[in-house]
Amino acid sequence: MNQKGMVYLVGAGPGDAELLTLKGERLLKCCEVVIYDRLASDNLLQLVPYDCEKINVGKVVGSHSWRQEDINRVIVKKGLEGKRVVRLKGGDPFVFGRGGEEILALQEAGIAFEVVPGITSSVAAGAMAGIPVTHRGISRSFHVITGHTKEGILTDNFETLAKLEGTLVFLMGMGHIEQITGELLKCGKSADTPAAVVSNGTTFKQREVRGTLKNIAELVKQEDIKAPAVIIVGGVAELNMKGTTVGGLSGVRIGVTGTDKFTKKLSGCLKDEGAFIDNLSCLRIEDYSGSSEAIEAIRQLAAYNWLVFTSTNGVELFFKAVKEQKVDYRIFAHIRFAVVGKGTGEALLKEGFQTDYTPDSYTTRDLAKGLVALLRQGDKVLLPRAAKGSAELTEILHNKGIAYTDLTLYDVAPDINILENIYENLSEYDYLTFASASGVEVFFQNLKEADKEKLKRITLVCIGDITGRKLKEYGVSQFLTAEKYTAAGLVECVIKDREERQVLP
Structure with a gap:
């Protein structure tokens, strides 16, 4: 059993x-x-x-x-x-x-x-809209009421609710908002009582409308406020204690695509600038660091003179494999390291190694060109990276007659559930970001024809020329490319675009 x-x-x-x-x-x-x-x-x-x-x-x-x-x-x-x-x-x-x-x-x-x-939305939704459920001198209590019962009928104690001095919070009541306000008015609640509705509270879709008990239902219709939403009735509903975070992207709605690690980093940077973020880690990592090829490459480390990394994932998975194989770190004494950018270099430093070469421009093309100038005759290079890594790097090495091993440590695969969520919310975004060519490919390969029209109303932003070229392959001609190929560079790119839009006549 x-x-x-x-x-x-x-x-x-x-x-x-x-x-x-x-x-x-x-x-x-x-x-x-x-x-x-x-x-x-x-x-x-x-x-x-x-x-x-x-x-x-x-x-x-x-x-x-x-x-x-x-x-x-x-x-x-x-x-x-x-x-x-x-x-x-x-x-x-x-x-x-x-x-x-x-x-x-x-x-x-x-x-x-x-x-x-x-955390319950009965408190949090109002808080994010700047409405506290209690406030000294206005409300010393709050009452949470369901606006939707199993039987489909409303509470039968509106007479009691109308007499309460505290804040009334109705959950799941959007389908009955006219009945709720009507019953409260009929039972003696003042028509001038402040009221508010907060839809999709705490999310990038959050919207709110304020009014009075008399007109809030009509305002909800006019503003097309949808469920899920919280209805707040009481004096606190006219307070405005909304956060005053000032940033270059305050109120901007951005969908962030990519792998979990990068989307978290980029989302944090964008949130610091006041943006509403939908963090969409639509790419999952398939780990091949335990493959026979990876194990053999690690056993032959002594034969290599350079280790070249083009991503933080490559660094982390490579050293994961090294530790699993119980490799003595003294084998790295003669090996030099090259990385594509600052973030990859920081990941390498966490493993205890300094970078010997990082290009000024964080692209695989510049990485390859700079590396070629540093290599000596007979040097051998190990490239632990993704399955669909840039061909430019290996082409340059090949054309220069440099011996290298292109080691596939991982691949990226789509998370269809997350992709469906992106497509569903496309009309909500002001910007949609892409961090890699593979991310663009996954997005467009699964995009339905009916959703393509939505993209025309969104500004697409990418990191790097390779990602930009992939967008063009899918027919996208208008997009932004970050000057610096980092999360911070992408944020700067969006802020610059936002500032330019605001000064346009």
């Missing part, structure tokens, strides 16, 4: 992936099964192991494809299989998340579980 597993009910938070708790992050990184709903950020799914089983039980208002009873059965089934399961739930599991029902099912089945609280 299989040993029963462990189920964790993890609150995913209000939408921004960075608002997930550290404990939630740790559990996602080691789970075997993740069962998630539509309110959880898609970016959180990038934390789970690649071989983790992903089960989407998302429910959309008006078209419930999953009944709660069915969800309970799936959770119990995976627990009985002896799996380490994360049930990822938007917000907090116990704030209208039906987490209690799932726990009752687990208790009945005798499966161990743990609840990991999450």
Whole structure:
């Protein structure tokens, strides 16, 4: 009989992936099964192991494809299989998340579980819009009410709610906003009571509208505010305590594509400038550092005079293999190192080695030309890099008669789920970034004809001439190329473009 597993009910938070708790992050990184709903950020799914089983039980208002009873059965089934399961739930599991029902099912089945609280949108959405749920002299309490029940009817205690002096926060109430405001007015709540609606709070899609209890429903229609949204009623709704972060990209919405490591770095830089970021790690790394070719190359290290790296992934995977093979580092005593750019050099330094050569311009072409000038007759070069690395580097070495080994350490493959998320949100972006030719290729190979029109309204930004050439191959003639081929250079490129747009008549 299989040993029963462990189920964790993890609150995913209000939408921004960075608002997930550290404990939630740790559990996602080691789970075997993740069962998630539509309110959880898609970016959180990038934390789970690649071989983790992903089960989407998302429910959309008006078209419930999953009944709660069915969800309970799936959770119990995976627990009985002896799996380490994360049930990822938007917000907090116990704030209208039906987490209690799932726990009752687990208790009945005798499966161990743990609840990991999450930040609830009932507080966070308002906070990101500059609306505190309590404020001295205005509101000493707040009350969270569901705007959507299992039976499809509203609460029957509007008379009590209308008399409360604290802040009223309605979740899942967009489909009933006219009824909610109408009932509060009918029960004596002042028509001039401040009210606000915050849609997609804490995410790059966040929008808000403010008004009064009398006109907020009409304003929502006029501004086309959609669910998921939080309705806030009370004096605090007229306060504006929104963050005042000043940056060159304040309010700009940017989709960031690429591998996990680079997108995190670039997203951080863009956020520092005030941009709203959709971090889309649509490329996963396929690790070949344990291949027979890699093992043989490492065993023959003494035969090489130069190690040349064109990415941080190459550095990290190469030294991962070196450590796994228990190589004595003294073998590197005679070897010199060349890297394509500053970031790759920093990755090499973390492994304990200084760079001997970095080109002034961070391109593989300049790397090759500079390297050729430094090589002596008889030198042999090892190139640990991606499967689809630039042909320019090896062509230059070949034409100069230099002996080299082009070692494939990894490849990049598309994450189709993340790509679908990018395509779905294309109309939301002001800019979309690409960090490599392979990233461009993956994006366009899977792009549907119907989505191509959306691209015309977005400014595409790339790092490097090679990435730019790949965009042209797919018919893109208008795009920006960063002068410096780094994350910081790309940020500067977007800021410059934004400034130029603002001064245009």
